[in-house]
Amino acid sequence: MRPWKLAELNYAVVKEHQFEVAVLPIGCTEPHNLHLPYGNDTFESELLGDKICEAGHEAGANVVLLPTIPYGTVTNQRDCPLSINVNPSTLNAFVRDIVLSLEGHGIRKIVLLNGHGGNEFKSLLRELYGTIRAHLFLFNWYQSVSDTYDKLFDSPDDHAGEMETSLALAYYPELVARDERGKLLADEGATAETRFEAVNRGWVSITRPWHLLTTNTGAGNPHAATADKGKRLVQVLVQRMSRFLVELSNADPDEKFPF
Ligand SMILES: [Zn+2]
Numbered sequence: 001m002r003p004w005k006l007a008e009l010n011y012a013v014v015k016e017h018q019f020e021v022a023v024l025p026i027g028c029t030e031p032h033n034l035h036l037p038y039g040n041d042t043f044e045s046e047l048l049g050d051k052i053c054e055a056g057h058e059a060g061a062n063v064v065l066l067p068t069i070p071y072g073t074v075t076n077q078r079d080c081p082l083s084i085n086v087n088p089s090t091l092n093a094f095v096r097d098i099v100l101s102l103e104g105h106g107i108r109k110i111v112l113l114n115g116h117g118g119n120e121f122k123s124l125l126r127e128l129y130g131t132i133r134a135h136l137f138l139f140n141w142y143q144s145v146s147d148t149y150d151k152l153f154d155s156p157d158d159h160a161g162e163m164e165t166s167l168a169l170a171y172y173p174e175l176v177a178r179d180e181r182g183k184l185l186a187d188e189g190a191t192a193e194t195r196f197e198a199v200n201r202g203w204v205s206i207t208r209p210w211h212l213l214t215t216n217t218g219a220g221n222p223h224a225a226t227a228d229k230g231k232r233l234v235q236v237l238v239q240r241m242s243r244f245l246v247e248l249s250n251a252d253p254d255e256k257f258p259f
Helices: 040-058 088-104 122-128 162-171 227-250
Strands: 021-026 063-065 109-114 135-140
Touching: 021 040, 021 088, 021 227, 040 063, 040 109, 040 162, 040 227, 088 109, 088 122, 109 227, 122 135, 162 227
Parallel strands: 021 063, 021 109, 109 135
Antiparallel strands: none
16 A cells, blocks of 8 residues: 555545645546557656655655546547547536635645646636635646656657657556567658648647548657657656655645745
């Protein structure tokens, strides 16, 4: 039993202990090029939740990791078979209920650990702000390492590219598909351009239709991925986030919090 992982704890332990910080991982169910599993973002979120909570716990944080939500918003993959969509309003309502449940149990500091770009929780933070006693923190893990990305990786990763494949090779290589020569069973992750320069250059944004944007759902070249790159990425994330969990755990949620 890991003393920071709720799904493994029993009532004998939990009824005697008041946790300070809760971490809720959220993923999604969708294809990732030809080589990565549908549960990829869910596996990533759970894996990072495990790593940061374990390190945080060992460094003194009073933290509990909740079970991972395996569904997210994938409306832009509606033409990809067995992409399972939960609309933003439904997902926000679901996460909101979990937050209110935690608040009812006296937890005042809650971290949403999001592993999927289609899940946008900032609107939920804004909506709940000032209406509940708990404080919400959004950890979109893939954004929190953007400053180190160029040092670790050769090419950008939008979806199932070098970063995500490196993580998978490091932590669940048995779920990374290869062809008969041992090469990744993946295309180059090239993406198509729309007819509008303003869209292509990011001046305006759209919900990108994934079946038109990509060839096999991958956006980003995965072929330079290695397990070592994945481990180094996780080291950076664990260092940053375990320290944050300790600080959050020790912080008094007074009227000036978090200042
Ligand atoms: Zn992903």
